[in-house]
Amino acid sequence: MTAVLTGTQAHVAHLSLEAADWTVVADNLLVLVRIDHEEPYWAKDAAKHLSADGITVEITPRLQEAMNEEWTWANYPMPWCTRSEIREVSNQAQKIHDDIRHGQLLIHAHAHDGHTTVAVGTYLHRNGKSVYLHGEDHLRQVTDTFDSPAGALLAFEKVHGAEMRPGPAPLTDTERAAAEARAPLSLTAVKAEPARPEPETVPAYLADAGDHDSLLDAFIDSHSEWEKWRTWSDETTHAIHESQTLRIERVHETLAHETAWTVAAYETPVSDRMWVLTATGATPAPMLEELLNHLAEGDGWDAAISAPVDEKMVTVATQPLSDAGWKHTVDGRWIRWTSPTGDAGIQFDAFTAQHPSHNLATWTVWAGPGPDRPTWAVTASPHTPSSLLADLSEALAHKTGTRHPQTGTPERRTSLVTSPPVTPAVAATPAASRTR
Numbered sequence: 001m002t003a004v005l006t007g008t009q010a011h012v013a014h015l016s017l018e019a020a021d022w023t024v025v026a027d028n029l030l031v032l033v034r035i036d037h038e039e040p041y042w043a044k045d046a047a048k049h050l051s052a053d054g055i056t057v058e059i060t061p062r063l064q065e066a067m068n069e070e071w072t073w074a075n076y077p078m079p080w081c082t083r084s085e086i087r088e089v090s091n092q093a094q095k096i097h098d099d100i101r102h103g104q105l106l107i108h109a110h111a112h113d114g115h116t117t118v119a120v121g122t123y124l125h126r127n128g129k130s131v132y133l134h135g136e137d138h139l140r141q142v143t144d145t146f147d148s149p150a151g152a153l154l155a156f157e158k159v160h161g162a163e164m165r166p167g168p169a170p171l172t173d174t175e176r177a178a179a180e181a182r183a184p185l186s187l188t189a190v191k192a193e194p195a196r197p198e199p200e201t202v203p204a205y206l207a208d209a210g211d212h213d214s215l216l217d218a219f220i221d222s223h224s225e226w227e228k229w230r231t232w233s234d235e236t237t238h239a240i241h242e243s244q245t246l247r248i249e250r251v252h253e254t255l256a257h258e259t260a261w262t263v264a265a266y267e268t269p270v271s272d273r274m275w276v277l278t279a280t281g282a283t284p285a286p287m288l289e290e291l292l293n294h295l296a297e298g299d300g301w302d303a304a305i306s307a308p309v310d311e312k313m314v315t316v317a318t319q320p321l322s323d324a325g326w327k328h329t330v331d332g333r334w335i336r337w338t339s340p341t342g343d344a345g346i347q348f349d350a351f352t353a354q355h356p357s358h359n360l361a362t363w364t365v366w367a368g369p370g371p372d373r374p375t376w377a378v379t380a381s382p383h384t385p386s387s388l389l390a391d392l393s394e395a396l397a398h399k400t401g402t403r404h405p406q407t408g409t410p411e412r413r414t415s416l417v418t419s420p421p422v423t424p425a426v427a428a429t430p431a432a433s434r435t436r
Helices: 010-019 039-052 061-068 083-101 149-160 173-189 212-221 285-295 311-323 386-398
Strands: 002-004 023-026 029-031 105-112 117-123 130-134 141-146 200-203 226-230 236-241 246-251 259-266 273-280 327-331 334-338 344-349 363-367 376-380 400-403 425-427
Touching (some): 010 029, 010 039, 083 105, 083 141, 117 149, 130 149, 212 226, 212 236, 212 246, 259 285, 273 285, 285 386, 285 400, 311 334, 311 386, 344 386, 363 386, 376 386
Antiparallel strands (some): 002 425, 023 029, 105 117, 117 130, 130 141, 200 400, 226 236, 236 246, 246 259, 259 273, 327 334, 334 344
16 A cells, blocks of 8 residues: 655655654655555544645545455454454554564564464563563564563573574564565665665675575585575575584574574584574674684584683683773673774673573674664574684674675655645555455
């Protein structure tokens, strides 16, 4: 469903629609895509508010028909709910989905409880509350809250330890369809750009992410002791070492802040994890290359699982940063090493290090505004080998990579064009999943 704005004050409607979670895809062109298939209802609501502000709204006949349509969910799992209550449940689920998509709700771990997906995460706003999520798509709900990420993870692991996996769950079919629905409009809205300039050399942590799939393929092709497995859905690729004690999970088609890589080491093929490391979709290629090179060293993933995390291990892991003169600070439970420019670093969580058996994220390698709002991040559990962390520290401090300068305007949320009367011409196709 799209809205086209015209007139000398188009920015008024632009701001109103954007605040209502319409996505900007070009100057004065917005799209509304929802996982609960309630686009006509919310388009009608938007039109009512725009009209109340004195803005002329023209609605296509096809959309008007969809707005007037009465429909219900087929086989809705909460039959006791009224139509308005169903809409409220799905709207709350939509808000959770949008918070995750916009990086405002950070998902720490997920699991499958035998019926549906459950997850635990922390809001980066709303006073930083941690939440327990139950369900998928338009049925996802917050069923519990916690005062801290540590408390939330401990409670989650207590119930779902056997099925617990780091990071968010793979996108559902509905979520993937919603993401794809935005893409064609974005592509057609992009104006022709001049030829891209030559890439520039930058520190490794500022480099482009590159092609993660090609990196994994090249790694497996050059190391015969590794074998690649593809899941039935083609959403995930697994690379497993011949010893069966080291495994890589690569989730395809992830967003920049979502977990795209999970590396896990085991003492034996059937034992619990010794340690686990994750990397998000925007992790620069040089950092991933350093990680894969370390894993190719044979026994480079060994760890003394019984040994506590002590000062010596922390010193070894961060020595390259100390030698490079990175700033060392202590803030309560957090110990940080930060680049001179403040745009990258490593963070050690002394609290989670006291619970090594939980495989919680104890180390965070990051770049961006800060470790709580990273452009990309690598997290690692307490028993992650110090030698591996030292290699990542070395790459962070001294390695370089390439980055293509930004020539266009990828984020068009600030591209406001003044123009009255504003006329959002909205076109829509009713969702196919509805039942009259």
